[in-house]
Amino acid sequence: MKKSVFRMLALMLSAMMVLGACTRGGSDSGAGSGGDAGKTETVTLKVIMEEVPDTDIVLGMLHEFHQAHSGIRLDIEALPYDQMRDKIVASFLAPRATYDLIVVDNPWMYDFASAGYLEPLDDRIQQAGGAYHYEDFAKPLRDIAEVDGKVYAIPFYNYALGLIYRTDLFEEKGLQVPATLDELMEAARQLKSDNMAGIAMTPQRGYKVFEEWGNWLFAAGGAIQDEAGNVVLDSPQARDALAKYIQTYNESAPANSLNWAFDEALRATAGGQAAMMLSYNWMLPTLNNPDGPAGELAGKFGLAEVPGGKAVLGAWFWAIPANSNNKDAAWTFVHWLTSPEQDTKRVIAGGAPVRDSVMDDPQVHEQGFGQEYYATVKEILKDASPLGDGPGAEEMIQAVGLELSAAVSGQKSVDQAVADAAKQAGEIMSK
Amino acid sequence: MDDRRVDTAQRPFSRLFPYEWRMMTPLLAVMVIILAYPIAYSAWLSFRNVDLTKPGRDAFVGFDQYVTVLKQPLYWTALTNTFIFVAVAVTLELVLGLALAVSLKKQKRFRNLTRAILLTPMFVTPIAVGLMFRFLLNNQLGLVPVILQKLGISIDFFSADLALLSLALIDVWQWTPFMMLMLLAGLENLPEEPHEAAHVDGANAWQTLIRVTVPMMKPIILVAVLIRALDALKVFEYVYAITRGGPGAATETLQFFIYKIGFGYYRLSEAAAVSWTVVILVMAVLVLSLWRTTRGRSA
Numbered sequence: 176m177k178k179s180v181f182r183m184l185a186l187m188l189s190a191m192m193v194l195g196a197c198t199r200g201g202s203d204s205g206a207g208s209g210g211d212a213g214k215t216e217t218v219t220l221k222v223i224m225e226e227v228p229d230t231d232i233v234l235g236m237l238h239e240f241h242q243a244h245s246g247i248r249l250d251i252e253a254l255p256y257d258q259m260r261d262k263i264v265a266s267f268l269a270p271r272a273t274y275d276l277i278v279v280d281n282p283w284m285y286d287f288a289s290a291g292y293l294e295p296l297d298d299r300i301q302q303a304g305g306a307y308h309y310e311d312f313a314k315p316l317r318d319i320a321e322v323d324g325k326v327y328a329i330p331f332y333n334y335a336l337g338l339i340y341r342t343d344l345f346e347e348k349g350l351q352v353p354a355t356l357d358e359l360m361e362a363a364r365q366l367k368s369d370n371m372a373g374i375a376m377t378p379q380r381g382y383k384v385f386e387e388w389g390n391w392l393f394a395a396g397g398a399i400q401d402e403a404g405n406v407v408l409d410s411p412q413a414r415d416a417l418a419k420y421i422q423t424y425n426e427s428a429p430a431n432s433l434n435w436a437f438d439e440a441l442r443a444t445a446g447g448q449a450a451m452m453l454s455y456n457w458m459l460p461t462l463n464n465p466d467g468p469a470g471e472l473a474g475k476f477g478l479a480e481v482p483g484g485k486a487v488l489g490a491w492f493w494a495i496p497a498n499s500n501n502k503d504a505a506w507t508f509v510h511w512l513t514s515p516e517q518d519t520k521r522v523i524a525g526g527a528p529v530r531d532s533v534m535d536d537p538q539v540h541e542q543g544f545g546q547e548y549y550a551t552v553k554e555i556l557k558d559a560s561p562l563g564d565g566p567g568a569e570e571m572i573q574a575v576g577l578e579l580s581a582a583v584s585g586q587k588s589v590d591q592a593v594a595d596a597a598k599q600a601g602e603i604m605s606k
Numbered sequence: 607m608d609d610r611r612v613d614t615a616q617r618p619f620s621r622l623f624p625y626e627w628r629m630m631t632p633l634l635a636v637m638v639i640i641l642a643y644p645i646a647y648s649a650w651l652s653f654r655n656v657d658l659t660k661p662g663r664d665a666f667v668g669f670d671q672y673v674t675v676l677k678q679p680l681y682w683t684a685l686t687n688t689f690i691f692v693a694v695a696v697t698l699e700l701v702l703g704l705a706l707a708v709s710l711k712k713q714k715r716f717r718n719l720t721r722a723i724l725l726t727p728m729f730v731t732p733i734a735v736g737l738m739f740r741f742l743l744n745n746q747l748g749l750v751p752v753i754l755q756k757l758g759i760s761i762d763f764f765s766a767d768l769a770l771l772s773l774a775l776i777d778v779w780q781w782t783p784f785m786m787l788m789l790l791a792g793l794e795n796l797p798e799e800p801h802e803a804a805h806v807d808g809a810n811a812w813q814t815l816i817r818v819t820v821p822m823m824k825p826i827i828l829v830a831v832l833i834r835a836l837d838a839l840k841v842f843e844y845v846y847a848i849t850r851g852g853p854g855a856a857t858e859t860l861q862f863f864i865y866k867i868g869f870g871y872y873r874l875s876e877a878a879a880v881s882w883t884v885v886i887l888v889m890a891v892l893v894l895s896l897w898r899t900t901r902g903r904s905a
Contacts, residue, residue: 380849380851431751431762584853
């Protein structure tokens with residue numbers, strides 16, 4: 176009996192060694208043969224993007240790019256958000272990169288760049304010169320793309336938060352656009368009726384609740400990190416903001432909406448069941464589109480800066496992986512698409528703006544969604560800050576989001592939740 | 607026979623591995639590739655410090671990862687939540703499944719049709735079931751809250767107190783048919799004589815069920831419960847589709863916890879360590895329960 180067990184082990188071991196040798200051999204031979212794809216006549220760029228309207232707009236512009244650059248063809252793979260990051264990281268680690276060009280969400284930026292997975296772009300930006308006008312990108316966006324003094328990505332589109340509200344209901348009640356948290360709470364109270372919530376909120380655990388509450392925190396005068404990057408979440412302002420957030424959820428949000436995220440809040444607002452929401456600024460054109468989700472209510476929505484004026488900033492960026500097989504071709508495309516000329520076209524087609532000059536352009540106002548909209552977005556982008564900037568941003572956001580959700584659902588007191596969130600955030604970001 | 611002996615004597619490989627073992631080689635090779643290698647690799651990972659976003663920190667760290675895991679309060683919350691989920695879901699499934707199986711056995715007409723209809727929840731992908739209930743129980747769109755509101759009841763299915771229970775009930779909806787199927791198969795194989803004897807002795811239906819049927823069904827019940835419990839332990843889809851572990855940590859389950867650490871934060875070693883604590887725990891429970899039944903049978 177013992178002998179047979181030994182034999183089985185011996186068999187397994189030898190098979191494992193063979194396997195191990197195979198995988199190791201594979202990676203060795205792959206490492207040396209990175210850059211010879213560039214010599215062929217037509218370069219195919221593998222690009223990963225998210226399945227969102229902004230990607231469709233880029234797809235619509237490809238035809239023009241292919242005409243201008245016959246040597247480069249783009250092969251774009253659009254995926255749902257949840258699948259993207261895994262695929263991108265797998266491509267970073269593969270002996271031969273799957274993707275030559277990627278889009279990066281702001282919480283990933285620091286970790287990707289500091290791990291050496293992204294190609295620094297400073298030299299290329301400098302070579303692009305004055306016509307490219309890099310300083311034209313809104314400053315908070317450029318700040319995210321800069322890690323330890325180097326630029327690793329080019330802004331693609333922003334998703335900073337704004338206050339979306341029903342102009343008709345505000346007029347009816349004689350309300351002003353709220354400029355402070357107290358005014359927001361009061362407006363929500365007044366707008367609430369039996370079949371209408373004052374404000375649709377997104378207290379789902381994780382990114383969503385933090386993304387929303389972050390605006391409340393800024394409005395109360397609090398901050399997540401100080402200039403040096405230290406976590407300063409444990410503050411009287413944070414407790415004030417969280418207490419008010421919970422009070423508003425209990426008073427004015429739709430009943431039983433504890434696990435609501437973006438979709439649910441949008442549906443409630445578009446369906447006339449909520450008078451306000453804090454959401455992405457580019458939702459406004461969608462809501463005001465008669466063929467959009469709001470139907471008959473289209474045209475009755477307005478966009479304003481979040482109370483207090485400082486918004487939570489989200490943004491997508493173009494970045495070239497350090498192991499990309501076609502860095503030059505990838506840059507050619509990014510340079511072309513994000514140049515002032517093409518970016519204007521992208522924004523006119525409905526893309527979320529990133530360049531100041533584009534938001535000021537009368538042509539964009541006329542052919543896009545009107546001067547007022549772009550002026551508001553520009554104001555929002557002037558003072559906006561991401562949830563996390565530094566190592567472990569993604570994890571920090573999840574940890575804080577868990578504590579916030581525990582407080583909103585009544586499992587923890589406000590003081591306890593804020594203290595726990597700050598403690599964890601501090602530990603994670605100093606790892 | 608003679609040929610074989612000559613063959614064995616001539617080649618050393620054959621001497622080490624007799625005929626039976628060589629016949630098993632293909633299967634063993636497949637098992638090694640798809641089972642042993644990944645399992646061994648994950649064990650190896652759990653003793654190192656592999657973090658995909660911090661390359662260059664990889665080193666052998668012994669039991670450090672396990673210590674980190676056991677020190678996290680969230681790990682213990684996830685463990686408790688998972689066991690509550692399994693206990694609630696499997697108990698309800700067993701009771702409902704047994705009731706359904708007993709009544710189905712008595713059914714005379716349309717047997718196949720009713721069985722087919724009752725089995726359908728099993729055929730739906732769990733992630734789709736999760737999304738379905740996310741909408742069904744949604745206050746804006748859902749059918750269930752509307753019906754309850756007509757009756758004057760307002761329940762927040764995903765509040766801190768009820769979220770885990772709601773998820774367990776979704777599991778009950780989907781997997782009771784499986785329990786029913788297993789128990790029905792067991793019931794139909796039971797001998798008639800003990801039941802007839804009980805009837806002659808004047809036992810009523812309830813007494814017969816509890817005193818005669820259930821004891822005879824014990825082995826099959828154990829297997830069904832084990833299969834379901836192991837499966838319920840893997841709950842992920844409902845959590846992912848509906849609550850993402852919230853509110854707070856109310857529905858943080860082990861699999862979601864592992865997913866978050868491994869694929870959310872890329873700390874593969876820590877995720878592997880959590881997985882191994884689960885493996886050890888499950889193995890212990892499995893060995894204990896199987897050992898008890900086999901001993902019971904031989905006695």
